[in-house]
Amino acid sequence: MIYFIILAAIIAIVTYLVMSQEVFGAEPKGERLERMLKSKNYRNKQFQNQSFTPSFAEGYSMPKVMYNFFFSKKDPLLKPLQKIPAVHTDLKNLPSNEDVFIWMGHSSYYIQIDGVSFLIDPVLSTYGSPFKFFNKAFEGADLFKPQDIPNIDYLVITHDHYDHLDYPTVKEIRDKVGKVIMPLGVGAHFEKWGYSQDQLIEEDWETTVELKNSFKITFTPARHFSGRKLRRNNTLWTSYVLETPTKKLFLGGDSGYDTHFETIGEKYGPFDYAIMENGQYNPAWKYIHALPEDVIQASIDIQAKNIIPVHSGKFALALHPWNEPLQKVATLGKENNLHILTPKIGEKLDLNKTDQHFQNWWE
Secondary structure: OHHHHHHHHHHHHHHHHHHOOHHHOOOOOHHHHHHHHHOOOEEOOEEOOOOOOOOOOOOOOHHHHHHHHHHOOOOOOOOOOOOOOEOOOOHHHOOOOOOEEEEOOEOOEEEEEOOEEEEEOOOOOOEOOOOOOOOEOOOOOOOOOHHHOOOEEEEEOOOOOOOOOOHHHHHHOHHHEEEEEEEOOOHHHHHHOOOOHHHEEEEOOOOEEEOHHHOEEEEEOOOOOOOOOOOOOOOOOOEEEEEOOOOEEEEOOOOOOOOHHHHHHHHHOOEOEEEEEOOOOOHHHOOOOOOHHHHHHHHHHOOEOOEEEEOEOOOOOOOOOOOHHHHHHHHHHHHOOOOEOOOOEOOEEEOOOOOOOOOOOOO
């Protein structure tokens, strides 16, 4: 019995020491927690989706999913066989009058439009996880580093999962960031990491914030979950509607398919561009990560004129071939007469040109 108690104590101490590292962030408390408790989206001590969202779809369970993930035969194209083609655009010397979108792999991208710059979910580390032995970037996909980032007006975070909120990146670019836009609760991480409270724009769904130069951003629902430690959903997840003086963009964030897309389309659409999460999916977790056919339907629902798929091309977080998300969404988009834009990592996408076409670089 005494040995069991000692072992349990050692495990508890090790767990505490590991989870106390800065990379795991901080728990919301004080005024931040009070704001969360007042949110209509916070119930039963956690944030909730608008619709009932089970962790796994019908016919799946945690043991089954874990067994398949660790022990099933992996697809030979789970990771690319060759170096990912990419273009190292010099972000620091972009002409200020250019309106561009630049994808950095996975869900990280840079937008410069109407003289204002945005950096969304930057994960510019080699590993998209808290540990330097798991979820390594594909060769060639980690082209951009924190030192490549210029001064930016707004850093935008959709939720606090490690493949969207990367501690080493946001720590290193801190002095280059004007303001940080994030959903409720996520500010606790940023304050722990040295950001000042007056830098943080931290809001709930259906909140619109006026930004500089007549820009505005609205926090809109997504169907997902959150958490950096053992507890889930103690911070909110979100999508965004970004309105500039000349264009309207939808920044999707991780989400399963649901009625919120149609609601967003009816209230804020149509959109000149929609950046849609497409990748790292599995039928087992379709309620929190949309399948390619759901991405297409969601794009139709929100009334997107141009669609830019992200959430692929850098990490293998699911069991599908690395290039399948792009293959499927491109094919489905063509079948549905949608304009799908698929630039390489780092390749400039001109937001003022509606006739752009990109190579199927993943083939």
